[in-house]
Amino acid sequence: MKRTSILLAAFFAIVAFVSFSDVSAKGDFAVGSTLENFKLSDTNGKEQSFNDLKGKNGAIIIFLSVQCPVVKGYDERIAKLAEDYKAKGVNVIGINSNVTESPERVRTHAAEKYKFPVLIDKGNILADKFGANVTPEIYYFNAKNVLMYEGAIDNDRSGKTISNNYLRDALESSLSGKAIAKTSANAFGCSIKRVE
Template structure:
């Protein structure tokens, strides 16, 4: 499966998903988050995961975005298939289970909600192609930008900060002119059939 990402101006698809508690234990205890819970002037939705080296390389930058913007909400969603029997011979990764997500959120001190899209319906609705794949919305939840977070996978030589520039434009009430920059990372691990 390779769903098309949302297009500029489209409204963020609604969701209600379980989020990890970040208590450091491999547990299925959770808090529920809905799209309506995020009412800041800008919303950043990042499809990410636990196992992808690129997603891991971006974790500190995602945390920094949340820390640096009082008027923006960041929410991370992991939709990767973690169960072999659902893979139909395709890729899957047990590290992306809800229990492992909870441990990772505590280990890395995530300062944003980390949600599990077990059905993958939210990832399909947004068109999440890889981890990380980022979507920036304005206060009306209209899409302003989707794609890569910045221009350097490893974070050592970043010269373009697409997500930060999109947030800045939203907060300033300006148009964000940059076209989509293809996200980079591990492909979304889809179940055999949705």
């Protein structure tokens, strides 16, 4: 009986270790982390650099999808956000990590909906590094490439009863030199379709 208890304890310890190792290996880019420059191809196949695309006051990376109804519900808000904050030196960069969406479909969607670059994350390498799981999911970096906010844009899919503008509040606080009250909010939307 004692030997069985010891074996069970050892088994659960190993399972816990493996589980926690898998979580940390996935990425989960934490608020306060500094992003190193990266390069991905845009929808025309041209390689683009994060440092070249970001604004003088930072960048908002948004994981997007062509098919996701939640992203479609946010398209106008995302376009308005990009317009408002480009004027304040913060550029929006779209990232599509979905293996199920062709560059042609992504290019067409981006041309119809957005005035900011959308990059293709082949093999979902960037999504894995960040720990991004859904679309839309936001990562706001300041001028020094430090992650200041991650998660949801706001708290309402429909846009009809927004009571918390998480991203805009974080941007306004950061740009005015104030502490950000809420540095993360659970993102909701469609799962990123990853390479298996």
